[in-house]
Amino acid sequence: MRRIAIVGAGQAGLQLGLGLLAAGYEVTLVAERRPDEVRGGRVTSTQLMFGPTLRVEREAGLALWDDTAPVMPGFELGNWLPESDPDTSLRRFTASFDDEVRSVDQRVKLSAWLELFEERGGRAEYRSAGPADLAAVAAAHDLTVLATGRGELSALFERDTSWPGYERPLRHLACFYLAGVDHDASDPVTEHARVTGVPPTGDLIVLRALTVGGTCDILLFEGKSGSAYDCWADRPSAADGTRRAVELLRTYAPWEYERFRDAEPTDPGAALYGAVTPAVRHPVAHVDGRPVLGLADAVAVHDPITGQGSNNAARAAASYLASILKRGDLPFDEEWMRGAFDAYWEYGRHTHAFTDFMLREPQPDEVVRIVTAAFEHPEIAHKFANGYADPPGYRDWLMDPAGVDAYLAGFGK
Numbered sequence: 528m529r530r531i532a533i534v535g536a537g538q539a540g541l542q543l544g545l546g547l548l549a550a551g552y553e554v555t556l557v558a559e560r561r562p563d564e565v566r567g568g569r570v571t572s573t574q575l576m577f578g579p580t581l582r583v584e585r586e587a588g589l590a591l592w593d594d595t596a597p598v599m600p601g602f603e604l605g606n607w608l609p610e611s612d613p614d615t616s617l618r619r620f621t622a623s624f625d626d627e628v629r630s631v632d633q634r635v636k637l638s639a640w641l642e643l644f645e646e647r648g649g650r651a652e653y654r655s656a657g658p659a660d661l662a663a664v665a666a667a668h669d670l671t672v673l674a675t676g677r678g679e680l681s682a683l684f685e686r687d688t689s690w691p692g693y694e695r696p697l698r699h700l701a702c703f704y705l706a707g708v709d710h711d712a713s714d715p716v717t718e719h720a721r722v723t724g725v726p727p728t729g730d731l732i733v734l735r736a737l738t739v740g741g742t743c744d745i746l747l748f749e750g751k752s753g754s755a756y757d758c759w760a761d762r763p764s765a766a767d768g769t770r771r772a773v774e775l776l777r778t779y780a781p782w783e784y785e786r787f788r789d790a791e792p793t794d795p796g797a798a799l800y801g802a803v804t805p806a807v808r809h810p811v812a813h814v815d816g817r818p819v820l821g822l823a824d825a826v827a828v829h830d831p832i833t834g835q836g837s838n839n840a841a842r843a844a845a846s847y848l849a850s851i852l853k854r855g856d857l858p859f860d861e862e863w864m865r866g867a868f869d870a871y872w873e874y875g876r877h878t879h880a881f882t883d884f885m886l887r888e889p890q891p892d893e894v895v896r897i898v899t900a901a902f903e904h905p906e907i908a909h910k911f912a913n914g915y916a917d918p919p920g921y922r923d924w925l926m927d928p929a930g931v932d933a934y935l936a937g938f939g940k
């Protein structure tokens with residue numbers, strides 16, 4: 528039986544590992560933390576996942592929270608300037624999602640998947656792998672996959688300079704998992720995923736999720752450098768950070784302030800601060816002359832503003848699984864590795880390009896035109912909101928100037 532090593536027990540590594548076990552492979556997983564440490568640790572993401580990738584998990588028998596994780600029925604996008612009167616200057620639309628959208632705290636999901644991995648006969652080795660350690664792992668396995676996310680090992684993979692190179696993050700992130708948020712039945716939009724853009728400051732993203740203690744609300748601040756949302760360098764405790772976050776809402780999204788004014792962190796690990804420097808890397812690195820294959824964030828990572836990273840990780844893991852199964856008994860050589868990445872990247876490149884497009888400064892004219900039209904036309908709002916589940920679709924009518932002209936012409940614009 529072929530022996531496969533996976534380093535990194537995140538969305539991608541665990542999903543691939545469990546898929547390989549189900550297909551009868553012998554799998555070793557190097558994980559930094561044990562299930563209890565993951566479950567009791569700090570939050571890692573907002574992990575909004577869309578219908579297509581939820582189905583990938585379900586088909587693999589890994590959708591363990593279908594009865595407990597809330598489904599967000601729609602999307603609200605707002606845009607305004609805080610110094611203006613929201614009654615007259617706030618523009619927003621609400622659109623329903625056609626497909627399911629959910630968020631299961633990665634602490635809940637990944638700790639359960641790791642337990643499942645061991646129960647199903649996978650070998651978990653608990654440590655942080657270093658480059659020397661990796662050489663031994665690669666020597667002992669037919670294939671070694673690095674699924675270490677934004678961890679240091681991604682530096683083993685050379686940057687792909689055909690993609691925009693960033694030296695620093697585009698946004699400063701702060702994320703809070705909260706209880707005690709007002710969900711008045713007369714205000715159904717509180718069940719929706721919501722984004723409020725304040726052009727000079729950044730974006731506030733709000734969503735519902737299943738966390739360790741049950742359902743919660745998440746705030747994610749996507750702050751522009753030097754703005755009021757870029758205020759987390761001191762890494763406050765979850766309680767202090769929550770107070771600061773709620774104060775920001777009072778100024779920058781007062782309608783959200785009314786909902787969140789009594790919010791408390793769900794647990795001591797309920798706050799996350801950080802930033803992501805976007806990068807696309809070549810998928811193959813060498814350790815002691817042996818090729819290793821990078822997966823998901825380890826080789827292609829972007830700011831979470833468009834909620835694509837976990838979705839990409841799920842798609843990448845499913846695509847690599849199919850490539851491995853198809854390979855049969857033939858060697859997992861460097862050429863095969865590049866082909867496995869290319870097969871995934873046929874899709875992944877579009878989500879990466881979409882996120883890049885949405886984060887450009889100044890905002891591309893195409894985005895301004897489509898979003899402005901969406902405030903007036905529910906049909907455009909609906910198409911825009913549902914596109915997040917499958918970003919390649921944006922190419923023709925959002926990311927291409929002629930496509931935008933043609934699409935908006937149908938609305939007399």
Ligand SMILES: Cc1cc2nc3c(=O)[nH]c(=O)nc-3n(C[C@H](O)[C@H](O)[C@H](O)COP(=O)(O)OP(=O)(O)OC[C@H]3O[C@@H](n4cnc5c(N)ncnc54)[C@H](O)[C@@H]3O)c2cc1C
Nearest residue numbers: 535537538539572573575656676678823824831836837838
């Ligand atoms: C604030 C924030 C919000 C986000 N929101 C969303 C969202 O709403 N929707 C969405 O789709 N995506 C979102 N993302 C992105 C998403 O979380 C990631 O893209 C996704 O988790 C990547 O999965 P992965 O398996 O590649 O890496 P990770 O989930 O990062 O997992 C990597 C694993 O490797 C382990 N590891 C690292 N180094 C080593 C080592 N040396 N040895 C052993 N193990 C190691 C780590 O401990 C970790 O368990 C968000 C990200 C952030 C930061």
